[in-house]
């Protein structure tokens with residue numbers, strides 16, 4: 001590996017390159033086919049990808065604690081049948097549903113109370129959906145997408161809002177802003193293949209030695225991220241540590257033991273335990289006197 005060329009044309013030389021872009025992006029978009037080779041290209045071409053999602057970003061004038069919400073994440077299911085939920089996620093058909101079988105909800109302004117705006121909280125709701133219904137518009141740009149896409153998006157936003165109301169009756173009345181992200185939104189902002197939330201599908205034939213753990217046949221190129229070992233913020237962070245340890249020839253705990261600033265953990269739901277300056281910031285954000 002000789003380094004990377006940025007979109008600006010600038011070349012950054014480096015003997016080691018670490019890519020957390022997913023394997024499809026890394027091997028088919030960031031490297032030329034003659035470097036990657038047929039064998040690896042066939043493997044990448046046969047990969048199955050994790051589900052993508054509808055993301056409802058919204059702001060609401062609510063008292064989240066009165067609704068039973070905290071800084072944690074709420075997984076709401078209409079019935080205790082997770083397989084059935086995933087079947088809807090895999091197969092749809094989305095536009096014929098009255099409500100979704102489940103919903104993931106998080107109040108971002110309770111995770112970080114300093115980001116609240118007066119009495120308005122910000123929230124995100126997600127549900128897993130297949131990519132295929134959105135594939136006809138792949139490659140189209142925000143603001144230029146055809147009416148059929150916008151109509152589907154409106155329908156799905158209404159579906160998310162109905163599901164939200166079923167999960168938390170009364171919440172809808174407080175909503176002052178809502179915008180739906182579709183799988184194309186994920187594809188654009190995260191640059192992930194098929195808008196996947198979690199990289200490659202975590203099935204047996206795609207994990208461990210059959211996946212993308214470790215270095216690559218391309219000297220100096222290492223992979224990390226959700227498609228290598230484990231997905232999610234914690235999983236992806238762990239793969240970064242493992243890759244760094246591999247490159248440096250040490251063990252992960254040795255990286256964590258190095259001198260650095262002490263990590264302070266503050267309980268998100270107990271601002272009284274925070275340092276005074278942060279407490280004052282959170283009070284100001286909530287429109288209260290410090």
Ligand SMILES: Cc1cc2nc3c(=O)[nH]c(=O)nc-3n(C[C@H](O)[C@H](O)[C@H](O)COP(=O)(O)OP(=O)(O)OC[C@H]3O[C@@H](n4cnc5c(N)ncnc54)[C@H](O)[C@@H]3O)c2cc1C
Pocket residue numbers: 020021022025029030053055186189190191192196197198199224225226227231232233234236
């Ligand atoms: C809407 C949403 C909500 C989520 N919520 C949660 C959650 O609550 N908890 C949780 O644990 N996980 C959550 N996840 C999953 C989690 O975010 C991912 O598993 C994790 O961020 C993956 O990290 P990564 O380093 O593998 O990839 P990413 O963080 O996706 O990083 C890949 C990087 O590659 C870059 N890239 C791609 N193509 C190119 C290119 N051609 N040139 C240059 N750079 C490129 C991208 O810009 C990006 O910065 C969520 C994901 C999404 C999309």
